[in-house]
Amino acid sequence: MRGDDRDDPFGDIFDEIERMMNEMTGAGAGAVGDGSGFTSETHVDIYEEDDQVRLVADLPGVEKDAIKLKCDGKTLTISAASPHREYDERIRLPARVDEHSASASFNNGILEVTVDKIGDSAAIDVE
Template sequence: MARRRNPFDIFGDFDEMFEEMLKEFENMGPGEHESGPFFYGFSINQRPGEEPEIREFGNIRPESGKIEIGERKPLVDVFDTDKTVQIVAEMPGIEKEDVELSAEGRELEIKASHGERKYHEFVDLPADVDIDSAKASYKNGVLDITLNKIQRPSRKKRINVE
């Protein structure tokens, strides 16, 4: 008989995904999972008046039904202020020399590789930014990037009606 799901159980799907991941680990042969660590997570961010944003991070891709180890997706937070856009990415286990950043339009690409540890993520920026203003620092596993917004002067113009 099928189990009835409690409509108030918002984590039911996550429980099922976690159980599937554990089964995959149990079915692996010796030595197949010694290249860890394995991690998967998500962050939920909700701004007032907007729908919640759910972002995944980690080096396991459970959506395929199998455990696929690859590049890690760092946990990334984007802060939109009046004059700047700040991006904070958690990428432990690398050196600042390992980080590559590039930006085009409203997209920032973060790449880093140190030994077997690899990170890669595309970040959608919430505003147009001045790429030449970019400042980045990496300390204690945290990458901090600040970009100035492009300030477009607003001007008033009279429009003739024909």
């Protein structure tokens, strides 16, 4: 018997915690492709550069026409659907951005969105 073959007294607890987390996030068995709603499996990377914020999201199986993007200057919302999954992600941006400057590209399941940052708030002189 190897040391890692022993019964783990916490194994059942960790399995139960993992099962509950999968239920809450929709990542468990049966959540994908069964019409149960949105899943939280979207991988999004955010890159804050000097004058821009760039987001890269994995949307496998999604067609370009099925993607809807909205930005209010603080949050970017990505909504998309494929035959097997639905995506609905609200991403809080690391800086205020000019939503009218947004540009997006989609290639091979990878969505890239770039928006210009808005400068710091202007100081107000008191006279």
